[in-house]
Amino acid sequence: MSIAKTARKTKNSTEVLQDFRLACESREASLLGRKEVFMGKAKFGIFGDGKELAQIAMAKVFQPGDFRSGYYRDQTFMLAIGELTLQQYFAQLYAHTDVEADPASAGRLMNGHFATRMLDDEGRLKEISKLKNSSADISPTAGQMPRLVGLAWASSLFRQRKDLHRFTELSNKGNEIAFGTIGNASTSEGMFYESINAAGVLQVPMLTSVWDDDYGISVPKEYHTTKYSISKALAGMQRTKNEPGLEIMTVKGWDYRALIAAYEKAAKICREDHVPVLLHVTEVTQPQGHSTSGSHERYKSKERLEWEAEHDCIRMMRNYILQEGFADEATLDEIEKKAKSTAKAAKDAAWKAFNSQLKAAEDEALALIDMAMEQSIHKTALKEIRQELATTVNPIRMDSDRAVRKALRTIREEELEVKDRLRTWIKREENANFDRFSSHLYSQSEEAATNIEVVPPVYSESSKLVDGREVLQACFDEALARDPRVFAFGEDVGKIGDVNQAFAGLQQKYGELRVTDTGIRETTIIGQGIGAALRGLKPIAEIQYLDYLIYALPTLSDDLATLQYRTKGGQKAPLIIRTRGHRLEGVWHAGSPLGMILHSLRGIYVLVPRNMTQAAGFYNTMLQSDDTALIIECLNGYRLKEKVPDNIGTFTVPLGHPDILREGNDVTIVTYGSMCRIVMEAAHQLESEGISCEVIDVQSLLPFDVNHKIVESVRKTNRLVFADEDVPGGASAFMMQQVVEGQNAWRYLDSKPVTISAREHRPAYASDGDYYSKPNTETVFDAVYKMMAEALPNRFPDIY
Numbered sequence: 001m002s003i004a005k006t007a008r009k010t011k012n013s014t015e016v017l018q019d020f021r022l023a024c025e026s027r028e029a030s031l032l033g034r035k036e037v038f039m040g041k042a043k044f045g046i047f048g049d050g051k052e053l054a055q056i057a058m059a060k061v062f063q064p065g066d067f068r069s070g071y072y073r074d075q076t077f078m079l080a081i082g083e084l085t086l087q088q089y090f091a092q093l094y095a096h097t098d099v100e101a102d103p104a105s106a107g108r109l110m111n112g113h114f115a116t117r118m119l120d121d122e123g124r125l126k127e128i129s130k131l132k133n134s135s136a137d138i139s140p141t142a143g144q145m146p147r148l149v150g151l152a153w154a155s156s157l158f159r160q161r162k163d164l165h166r167f168t169e170l171s172n173k174g175n176e177i178a179f180g181t182i183g184n185a186s187t188s189e190g191m192f193y194e195s196i197n198a199a200g201v202l203q204v205p206m207l208t209s210v211w212d213d214d215y216g217i218s219v220p221k222e223y224h225t226t227k228y229s230i231s232k233a234l235a236g237m238q239r240t241k242n243e244p245g246l247e248i249m250t251v252k253g254w255d256y257r258a259l260i261a262a263y264e265k266a267a268k269i270c271r272e273d274h275v276p277v278l279l280h281v282t283e284v285t286q287p288q289g290h291s292t293s294g295s296h297e298r299y300k301s302k303e304r305l306e307w308e309a310e311h312d313c314i315r316m317m318r319n320y321i322l323q324e325g326f327a328d329e330a331t332l333d334e335i336e337k338k339a340k341s342t343a344k345a346a347k348d349a350a351w352k353a354f355n356s357q358l359k360a361a362e363d364e365a366l367a368l369i370d371m372a373m374e375q376s377i378h379k380t381a382l383k384e385i386r387q388e389l390a391t392t393v394n395p396i397r398m399d400s401d402r403a404v405r406k407a408l409r410t411i412r413e414e415e416l417e418v419k420d421r422l423r424t425w426i427k428r429e430e431n432a433n434f435d436r437f438s439s440h441l442y443s444q445s446e447e448a449a450t451n452i453e454v455v456p457p458v459y460s461e462s463s464k465l466v467d468g469r470e471v472l473q474a475c476f477d478e479a480l481a482r483d484p485r486v487f488a489f490g491e492d493v494g495k496i497g498d499v500n501q502a503f504a505g506l507q508q509k510y511g512e513l514r515v516t517d518t519g520i521r522e523t524t525i526i527g528q529g530i531g532a533a534l535r536g537l538k539p540i541a542e543i544q545y546l547d548y549l550i551y552a553l554p555t556l557s558d559d560l561a562t563l564q565y566r567t568k569g570g571q572k573a574p575l576i577i578r579t580r581g582h583r584l585e586g587v588w589h590a591g592s593p594l595g596m597i598l599h600s601l602r603g604i605y606v607l608v609p610r611n612m613t614q615a616a617g618f619y620n621t622m623l624q625s626d627d628t629a630l631i632i633e634c635l636n637g638y639r640l641k642e643k644v645p646d647n648i649g650t651f652t653v654p655l656g657h658p659d660i661l662r663e664g665n666d667v668t669i670v671t672y673g674s675m676c677r678i679v680m681e682a683a684h685q686l687e688s689e690g691i692s693c694e695v696i697d698v699q700s701l702l703p704f705d706v707n708h709k710i711v712e713s714v715r716k717t718n719r720l721v722f723a724d725e726d727v728p729g730g731a732s733a734f735m736m737q738q739v740v741e742g743q744n745a746w747r748y749l750d751s752k753p754v755t756i757s758a759r760e761h762r763p764a765y766a767s768d769g770d771y772y773s774k775p776n777t778e779t780v781f782d783a784v785y786k787m788m789a790e791a792l793p794n795r796f797p798d799i800y
């Protein structure tokens, strides 16, 4: 053999053996992980066994600046790119709540949910173009796909838009691939098809790998996929010489060499030509079955199990290495043995680090209870509490907490020195546990929306009176001129400047990539926004009507709303979602499902401006902030006249600060959005009947009245009404809880608090349909009058 050939072979064999070692270590981690769950040391386990080789091959083409958007099987990939250690892997399995121990989620996510830390300790975006990035996983199957489209789309924008080339910390001129992974069964989800279609239309560098093991938990492929094969089912999307589309490839999950070649080819097409690639990785196995929740012997036949054993990718790789003469049996045995001890050492270290923290909490708790036993007359009861804690196998924080609380309960009637210590311990743990389990629902950085400076609007003699939509248009114009990272997109947003023309003329002025049309596909519109925002851009994604937000709800709720929380401040996607609602006509164009939104979108601010000036102020606030918000404009407000503030591009409206629209003494009416005008009209009519209403526009539902302004009004009026267009018990119930319970308004009430809302059904079509479905001036008048009549029947006789 020539020297050059020998050298090549040595280099090859070194790399092959390194890959083999990594595959074995990852496999051992999976095997050990399952055992840890069965030993009761972890709650649940889901592992990447069977997918090792494909992921090693994928990692070889993953470059700095690239992104992953995948799912819970990808541990080998994360290990291979150096963004996960085996110890961190086990730390997440145990739910270690330190960011250093589990950088992906600080113990908040189930094991196998991967993420890199893209933000520094101050919450600022790092130089992501130099990092290997993984966006944070979620559990809902295919939920990673819309975000994947956005991550890939950002590359396309960075490449095509020269004015973004200077943002070298974000992108190397759009050279980055977004790598997606998904299980074969999850390709049945609508989100998968919507995302693949969007990628094909947009022609973005999105390389999606399907790990196909023929099953989705127990359900075989015959139930999932047309033609039992996702690559066959999608064949019509294959690009041709004349038509753009996807490059669709297949490769077997146990074939090490073919996998490497496939990923090299796929990455080249994707990176260089920005063509999306679907790589269908077939004949993948799942040696331990789906998860620790069950065993696959229940649903796989004996033949299938034998086939899986034979086609186990590590076994196949071992054969390949022997065949090629890269190593002998003894060397491979040694690597396998070493992998076992490496994985075990990592597991032990992770357990020790996890457990020593819990042990420290337990020791403190036991010492305090001992002290209590010395001082208290209730020695027997305290001894029992102590005994219960001391004998708990693998106690967790909850056990120590419970014991200390029970001890304090037991001695509550005694005057003991230890009580203060117990209380201090509980307070300290409460604070620490808030940080461990409840922090970072919203941004905690300097750029948090609630920190943005308030700049009031300025008006002068020359301020123009225009249609409401023109106020927005002026605001968006300035935003686009100010910052190249700002851009807007959605159905009909581009050419016609949205269906209500707030972007009219702005595509012509700023170009097709700044003000952009999309297909009708709400969940991937949001995905585009999430991906672009994750990559440092400032997108405004438009959902045409509030009613159609429902189509995007899973992506908003599962992905965007949880992002900062699930990474404990490791990632952010400051996306602004623009939509319009409340009033138009009919069942699907007049919705106001704010209860649904408030219940499902905690983590996203919900802003409900009453007019376009307030909306513009919210846009200005949010564009300066790194939080994410849903801004709902009033559908019937675009043609109402408003004055354009002279500082249209810079004035801000603060979040969580209600406006008092009208002062009054008898009743406080709390409302928002399009209802403001209706309530104001009713208040005007009530005034003529001698009832003085104070009308408060909350403006933002999340956050809600941060300075408790509403209760101040109730102190004066002693009567409280909430009015909105949602169903009964929807957002009005939320507001009532915030004010009556949260602000203690019940203390000042002389009448039962009342909610005015729409009927339980959606609004019927046309003006009468609207009138009899939604609250109107008469409804508000009557509800307030009735309240006053109940209190003062002599002054306010029954009308009806």
Ligand SMILES: Cc1ncc(C[n+]2csc(CCOP(=O)(O)OP(=O)(O)O)c2C)c(N)n1
Residues within 6 Å of the ligand: 073, 139, 140, 141, 182, 183, 184, 185, 186, 187, 211, 213, 215, 216, 217, 290
């Ligand atoms: C939306 C949703 N539905 C159901 C589940 C429960 N679930 C978790 S994994 C899974 C099967 C996924 O199979 P596949 O996509 O083939 O991936 P695999 O786990 O086999 O790698 C199911 C049904 C879920 N997580 N999300």
